[in-house]
Amino acid sequence: MSRRFTRITMTALLTLALTGCGASLGQSPGAAPGGNFAGLPTADGQGSEAGFRNWVASFRPRAIAAGISPAVFDSAMGEAHFMPSLIQLDRGQSEFTKPVWEYLDGAIGTRGATGRARAAQNASTLAGIEARYGVPREIVVAVWGMESNFGANRGSTRIVPALATLAYDGRRGEFFAAELVAALRIIQSGDVDNAHMVGSWAGAMGHTQFMPSSFLAHAVDFTGDGRRDIWSNDPTDALASTAHYLRQMGWQPGQPAVAEVVLPQGFDYNRVSKSVTMSGSQWAAMGVRTTNGTAVPAGSIIAPAGARGPAFLITQNFRAILKYNASDSYALAVAYLGEAIAGRPGIQGAWPRGDRNLSNTEKAEIQRLLMARGFDTGGVDGKLGSKSVEAIRGFQRSRGMVPDGYADAALLGALRG
Numbered sequence: 352m353s354r355r356f357t358r359i360t361m362t363a364l365l366t367l368a369l370t371g372c373g374a375s376l377g378q379s380p381g382a383a384p385g386g387n388f389a390g391l392p393t394a395d396g397q398g399s400e401a402g403f404r405n406w407v408a409s410f411r412p413r414a415i416a417a418g419i420s421p422a423v424f425d426s427a428m429g430e431a432h433f434m435p436s437l438i439q440l441d442r443g444q445s446e447f448t449k450p451v452w453e454y455l456d457g458a459i460g461t462r463g464a465t466g467r468a469r470a471a472q473n474a475s476t477l478a479g480i481e482a483r484y485g486v487p488r489e490i491v492v493a494v495w496g497m498e499s500n501f502g503a504n505r506g507s508t509r510i511v512p513a514l515a516t517l518a519y520d521g522r523r524g525e526f527f528a529a530e531l532v533a534a535l536r537i538i539q540s541g542d543v544d545n546a547h548m549v550g551s552w553a554g555a556m557g558h559t560q561f562m563p564s565s566f567l568a569h570a571v572d573f574t575g576d577g578r579r580d581i582w583s584n585d586p587t588d589a590l591a592s593t594a595h596y597l598r599q600m601g602w603q604p605g606q607p608a609v610a611e612v613v614l615p616q617g618f619d620y621n622r623v624s625k626s627v628t629m630s631g632s633q634w635a636a637m638g639v640r641t642t643n644g645t646a647v648p649a650g651s652i653i654a655p656a657g658a659r660g661p662a663f664l665i666t667q668n669f670r671a672i673l674k675y676n677a678s679d680s681y682a683l684a685v686a687y688l689g690e691a692i693a694g695r696p697g698i699q700g701a702w703p704r705g706d707r708n709l710s711n712t713e714k715a716e717i718q719r720l721l722m723a724r725g726f727d728t729g730g731v732d733g734k735l736g737s738k739s740v741e742a743i744r745g746f747q748r749s750r751g752m753v754p755d756g757y758a759d760a761a762l763l764g765a766l767r768g
Contacts, residue, residue, distance in 0.1 A: 388413055388528035393521025394438075403433035406519040410528065419535045427535055427545045431512035437552050438520050446710050451655045451680045452702035458684035462496045463691030469501045470692055476587050480573065484594035485604030489689040491594050494675065495586065496688055498560040502586055505558060506551040510534050514554050514563075530554050533563035542570075542579045549582065557581030558589035569596040593675075600674040601667050608668040608686040611642045611661055611699055612652065620658060620755045621744070625651045625665070625737075634664065642699045655679055657757025661700025707760050717758055720766040721746055 391409050394402055407428050414424050449457070470477060470492045477488035492501075499505045511534055518527035534554070538545050550556035554563065558581060561570060570579040573591035581589040614623075615638030621627075622637075631647040639647055641664070650666040663683065672682040687697055709717075711733035718728040718735075721742045729738035740756035747754040750765060 387416070388518075388525045391518070391524060391528065393524050394519055395521055398433055398435060398438060398516075398520060400433045403431075403516070403519050407431065407515065410515075410518070410531075413528070414532050414535060417532045419532060420539060423535055423539045427511050427538060428515065430545065431509075431515045433519070434512055434516040437508075437513055437516050440552050441517060441520065441522065446712065447708055448711065450702075450706065450708055451683070452660075452704060454680045455684055455687065455698070458497060458681075459688045459691055459697070462500075462688055465501055466492050466496050466688060466692035467694070469495070473586070473590070476573075476590065480591045480594045484591070484598040484602075486594040486597050486602050487689065487693075489692040490597070490608065490672075490685065491590050492692050493685045493688040494559055494593050494597075494672075495590060496692075497681070497685055498555075499558050502558045502584070505549075505560075505582070506555070507549050508552045509545075510548045510550050510554055510556060510563070511538075511545060513552055517553065527554070530563050533567050537563055537566060542566075543582055547582055558586040559593045561589075561592065565596070566592075569599060571595050596675065597668075597671050600671040602671045603667050606666050606668050607648060608666060608672060608689070609683065610645065610648055610664045610666075612639050612647065612664045613642060613700075614639060614652070614662050620654070620753050621748075623652045623654050623662065623755060625653060627651055639664070643696070653679060654755055654757070655683070656703055656706075657755040657759070658753045659703045659757075661698055661702065703759075709758060709760065709763065713763055714758060717743070717763055717766060720763075724766075 388410075391413070392402070392406050394406075411421075411424055411428070415421055466489070470488055473492075474488075477491065480486070480491060481488050495501055511531065514527050514531040514534055518524050518531055520527075534548060537543060538548060548556065551560065555561065556563070556566065561581060566579070566581065570581060570588065570592040572579045572588060574580070574585070574587050579588050579592065581592060612634075618638070622629075628649070628651045630649045634652070635647045639652070641647055648664060648666050650664050650669070652662055652664050654660060654662045665682075669682050669686065672685050673679070675685075676682070690697060714735055715731050715733040718731040718733070718739055721728050721739070722731065724746060726742035726745045727738065728742045729736070735743075735758050739758075743758060743762065744754040744756045746752075746766070747756070747762075752765070
């Protein structure tokens with residue numbers, strides 16, 4: 352599995368294809384499923400109920416070896432059936448993904464007002480969670496809003512048959528087989544029964560969409576009723592589990608997740624990278640200042656829309672959110688939805704909203720052209736990750752352009768020329 356399949360939520364197919372609710376396929380907080388699940392029979396695109404039952408029979412001894420009791424396995428898997436519609440969802444991919452400003456528009460939108468109302472309704476609970484874990488209530492509520500629209504979209508798909516279907520399909524078979532064992536372990540522990548273990552089609556569960564292995568590693572019983580209940584209408588355990596997760600991932604109480612900054616004229620964009628970290632005083636000495644006049648924190652600077660868009664100084668807390676979902680856009684959405692929930696101003700800088708949105712095909716062309724020129728993108732998949740951004744920077748430097756790593760129609764034109 353790639354690193355994209357080791358974190359928190361699985362609400363949508365592509366990180367930037369999100370419509371403001373949920374996260375990337377295969378992202379789960381701290382998901383680290385283990386076990387021997389190689390060599391199981393898979394559908395290979397020709398799935399059937401008979402083939403699925405054969406897979407279940409082959410999987411049974413592996414699950415039992417991983418600690419699942421025969422009784423729990425037989426009861427839960429006896430009710431599972433092949434769900435071919437999930438295979439279609441897993442294969443789906445939009446040709447266009449939203450630019451960051453459209454993503455943030457949709458992600459935050461009216462959720463600020465709703466988030467303030469939910470924060471007020473759960474004020475006592477959130478105060479207790481913040482006191483215990485040190486994560487601000489507005490951040491916890493923002494994750495809740497992003498993941499399930501404050502509990503309105505928790506999903507109603509039965510988790511065990513969904514994970515079994517995806518494991519049988521084989522495209523990510525070992526990952527989903529391990530998550531299935533984790534789901535069975537949750538049932539075995541008594542936190543929830545098979546009938547009530549529901550969530551998204553790809554296995555994420557509850558108010559803040561934990562994958563089963565992440566639930567086992569990070570969920571907490573904040574109510575003290577003996578169960579870690581993230582499925583019921585009461586969001587307490589889910590919100591506390593989210594705060595617990597973020598704290599375990601390095602959240603530092605008293606620090607912001609992100610600060611919008613203004614860069615001085617002629618600033619060296621080679622320093623605008625998550626790989627470049629400096630103290631606040633070092634950034635300030637270079638002329639960097641925050642838009643709200645607060646002290647510049649330690650961290651790294653990112654400019655997700657290049658030199659013509661806003662710049663942000665991201666801290667360790669931003670990186671903790673990235674453990675929840677490895678998308679900068681998602682982490683920005685959580686941070687600024689949190690700002691809206693807290694009643695503070697949003698992003699001040701202007702986005703290059705007039706830019707044409709590149710298709711995935713055009714992004715793949717950018718990667719091919721960069722590779723042909725000797726700039727390593729790590730492959731051609733139409734997804735401009737960190738290696739592609741660094742390759743773009745290298746090309747921009749070679750042409751005397753501002754090395755901001757931003758892919759737009761002008762960059763594509765320069766590469767074609």
